[in-house]
Amino acid sequence: xxxxxxxxxxxxxxxxxxxxxxxxxxxxxxxxxxxxxxxxxxxxxxxxxxxxxxxxxxxxxxxxxxxxxxxxxxxxxxxxxxxxxxxxxxxxxxxxxxxxxxxxxxxxxxxxxxxxxxxxxxxxxxxxxxxxxxxxxxxxxxxxxxxxxxxxxxxxxxxxxxxxxxxxxxxxxxxxxxxxxxxxxxxxxxxxxxxxxxxxxxxxxxxxxxxxxxxxxxxxxxxxxxxxxxxxxxxxxxxxxxxxxxxxxxxxxxxxxxxxxxxxxxxxxxxxxxxxxxxxxxxxxxxxxxxxxxxxxxxxxxxxxxxxxxxxxxxxxxxxxx
Numbered sequence: 001x002x003x004x005x006x007x008x009x010x011x012x013x014x015x016x017x018x019x020x021x022x023x024x025x026x027x028x029x030x031x032x033x034x035x036x037x038x039x040x041x042x043x044x045x046x047x048x049x050x051x052x053x054x055x056x057x058x059x060x061x062x063x064x065x066x067x068x069x070x071x072x073x074x075x076x077x078x079x080x081x082x083x084x085x086x087x088x089x090x091x092x093x094x095x096x097x098x099x100x101x102x103x104x105x106x107x108x109x110x111x112x113x114x115x116x117x118x119x120x121x122x123x124x125x126x127x128x129x130x131x132x133x134x135x136x137x138x139x140x141x142x143x144x145x146x147x148x149x150x151x152x153x154x155x156x157x158x159x160x161x162x163x164x165x166x167x168x169x170x171x172x173x174x175x176x177x178x179x180x181x182x183x184x185x186x187x188x189x190x191x192x193x194x195x196x197x198x199x200x201x202x203x204x205x206x207x208x209x210x211x212x213x214x215x216x217x218x219x220x221x222x223x224x225x226x227x228x229x230x231x232x233x234x235x236x237x238x239x240x241x242x243x244x245x246x247x248x249x250x251x252x253x254x255x256x257x258x259x260x261x262x263x264x265x266x267x268x269x270x271x272x273x274x275x276x277x278x279x280x281x282x283x284x285x286x287x288x289x290x291x292x293x294x295x296x297x298x299x300x301x302x303x304x305x306x307x308x309x310x311x312x313x314x315x316x317x318x319x320x321x322x
Contacts, residue, residue, distance in 0.1 A: 013043050015027060016041065016043035016044040017043065019044055019159070020044075020046075020047055020183055021181065021183060022180060022181060023115070023116065023119070023159070023161070023179070023180055023181070023182050023183075024160075024161065024179075024180045026159075026160055030160035030162070033156050033157055033159065033160055034157050034160075036156055036157055038143075038155050038157060039155065039156075040151070040154045040155065041154060041155065041156040041159070044154075044156065044159065045153075045154040047183065048153070048154065051113060051220060051223060051224060051227075052220075052224050054216065054219070054220030054224075055216070055220045055221050055224050057212065057215075057216040057220060058216050058217070058221065060212070061210060061212045061213040061215075061216045061217075062213060063213065063217065064207060064208040064209045064213060065207075065208075066200065066207045066208065066209040066214075067197075067209050067213045067214055067216075067217035067218065068217060070193075070214060070217060070218045070222075071217040071218055071221050071222040071225075072222070074218055074222045075222045075225055075226055075229075076262070078108070078111055078112045078222075078223075078226055079226060079229065079230075079261060079262050080262055080288075080289060080292060081105070081108040081109050081111070081112055082109070082112055082114065082226070082230055082261075083261060083262050083263060083264050083289040084289045084292065084293055085105040085106075085108060085109050085117070086109050086112070086114065086117060086120045086121070086124075087124065087264070088277055088289065088293070089102075089105060090105070090106075090109070090117045090118070090120065090121040090169060091120065091121040091124040091125060092274055092275055093168070093275075094275060094276060094277035094305065094306045095277050095293065095297070095302045095303065095304055095305045095306065096302065096303050096304040097301065097302045097303070098301075099172065101301055101302070102172070102175070103172075103174050103175070103178075105117070106174075106175055106178050106179075107178065107185055110178055110182065110184070110185025110186060110189070111185055111186065111189045112223070112226060112227075112230075113186045113223050113226075113227070114227065114230065115179075115182050116161070116175075116178055116179030116180070116182040117169070117175060117178065117179060118161050118163070118166050118169055118170060118175055118176065118179035119161040119179055119182070121165075121166050121169060122161055122162040122163070122165040122166045123137060123158065123162075125165045125166070126162065126165060127234075128271070128274055131247075131248070131249035131251070131271065132238065132248070132249035132250050137152045137158050138152040138153075138234040138235075139238070140235055140238045140239055140250065141238070141249075141250055145235050145239065148234050148235045148238065149231045149232070149234060149235035149236075150231055152234075161179060189219065190215060190219045193214050193215050193218040193219050194211045194212075194214065194215045195211070196214060197209055197210055197211035197212070197213060197214030197215060197218075198210075198211035200214070229260050229261055230261065232257055232260070232261070233257065233261060233264050233265070233267060236254070236257060237251060237252055237254060237257055237264075237265065237267035238250040238251055238252065238267070239252070240252060240254060241253050241254035241257070241265075241267070241268070242254075242268070243268050244268055244269065244272075245268055245269070245271075245272035247268065247271045247272055249271055251267045251268045251270070251271040252267060252268050253265065253266050253267060253268045253269060253285075254266075254267070255285075255286070258279075258280065258285065258286055258287065259286065262287075262288040262289045262292075263279050263280055263286065263287030263288055263289040263290055264279065264289070266279040266280045266281070266285050266287065267279075269281050269285070269312070272312065273308060273309055273311075273312050275306055276306045276307060276308045276309065276312075277290060277293055277305045277306050277307075278290040278307070278308050281308050281312050281313070293305065
């Protein structure tokens, strides 16, 4: 192996490791990354792989009802953060809130370990602009199921945050900070769970929980399940289900996906009318995220919830459902 190859490999590894800490650290610029072929960037995605492998820790930590219930609770609380804040607020601005609550939402989103709110919003806005077209980052139609589900997030071309798509959000330095150092909140969250587990083990031994056990169940297992369920909207929601509206993409409605993602399964509805806060357009379309956001609006924490447009119920727009 030549000295040049060794140097280039070292520089690549060094850059990838630096990006674990600072996601905006791109020596060659974002445009250079976009010119690279679509392939898995193994070093850069080691934390992502570590998240999934961490689930195997259950072999050594075992389980307790406290740990399992913590994992389930954190799954649903953070799924609401994904659907209500990552998606319906940061990506589509379907309601309004204060700057302080916006920051709190971004921190809660950080515990989901799905990058920063600005990266998430920019990537999602790009998806809606190019849904199931050749430029779509995660299209089953264009690049296959596995790539749409998980492959795209491991590709270097998709790492940079396209700040040009989120000028309404990038004007807030606190959001840019959380987005740039997107590993900070997950690490603090994991350490907090470990600390709580240690305290419970010491002060409430009858619960049978340990520090490692709460870390494995509350962080690794719960977060991995959260990611996989979220990814199903990019993949399964464009393959299985029914279509009410004749959109140009392959988006579909699915009750099962709506249940595990608190309302995101009504994907065909969403692609037809993406700017409304509600995705289950009819009373029988369960949308727990919408119900929760509606209750939050009663407290004054959020306001100006955008309703479903009347056109959504027009016989001229609806596909023949008979």
